[in-house]
Amino acid sequence: MIATHDDAAPGHAPTTTTHVSRTLIKAPVETVWSILTKTDEALPFFFGGICETVDGLHPGAKMRMVHRNRKIAMVVGEVLAFEPPRLYSHTFRMTTIDEPPCVVTYRLAEHADGCEFSLTIDRAVPGSKLEKQMLGAQGFIGANLRALAETGCPALSGRMVGLLSPLSALLAKPSQRIGNWPLD
Numbered sequence: 001m002i003a004t005h006d007d008a009a010p011g012h013a014p015t016t017t018t019h020v021s022r023t024l025i026k027a028p029v030e031t032v033w034s035i036l037t038k039t040d041e042a043l044p045f046f047f048g049g050i051c052e053t054v055d056g057l058h059p060g061a062k063m064r065m066v067h068r069n070r071k072i073a074m075v076v077g078e079v080l081a082f083e084p085p086r087l088y089s090h091t092f093r094m095t096t097i098d099e100p101p102c103v104v105t106y107r108l109a110e111h112a113d114g115c116e117f118s119l120t121i122d123r124a125v126p127g128s129k130l131e132k133q134m135l136g137a138q139g140f141i142g143a144n145l146r147a148l149a150e151t152g153c154p155a156l157s158g159r160m161v162g163l164l165s166p167l168s169a170l171l172a173k174p175s176q177r178i179g180n181w182p183l184d
Contacts (some may be wrong), residue, residue: 007178019121019135023142026114027149035109035149036117042068045144047137048165049074051088054183057082063090068165072172073181077079077101095176099130115117117145 025032035043039051049065057063057079065075077091085110093101102124107176109116119138124131144158 021138022116025146029115044154110117
């Protein structure tokens with residue numbers, strides 16, 4: 001399920017919007033949390049990116065999602081909230097898009113059949129490239145996280161992204177080189 005709301009007064013264009021998608025995952029919250037917050041391997045639900053930090057995920061920590069070759073930064077941000085095993089929030093800037101960052105928040109809640117994974121995209125400029133990319137990714141992220149937590153394997157879409165990973169490295173822009181996006 002995906003829901004959207006904006007901050008506009010009646011008759012005015014919104015300056016930001018909030019998009020929420022929810023995915024039911026038939027796995028314990030702790031299992032989903034441990035998969036969601038891994039920093040030591042490629043994450044198929046994050047398009048094969050590896051989450052890097054200097055000293056772990058905690059509020060104020062800089063983080064980046066890097067290609068598995070560790071030479072390309074795909075996303076950079078700063079952790080805003082980290083409350084295991086329920087809440088993880090960070091700023092989100094794609095290194096290929098020169099636009100202000102948005103805020104991404106992941107929430108996990110107990111559910112009779114496992115847990116509910118909520119992915120919230122906040123503060124994205126309406127109609128921006130970043131907003132469009134993020135909206136397109138919500139379903140992919142939820143489906144692949146669910147498949148990984150329930151079966152131990154990503155969905156077909158996540159496996160395909162993994163197979164295409166070498167090609168994405170070849171197509172990366174010079175501005176995405178990891179040296180351009182330090183964590184310190």
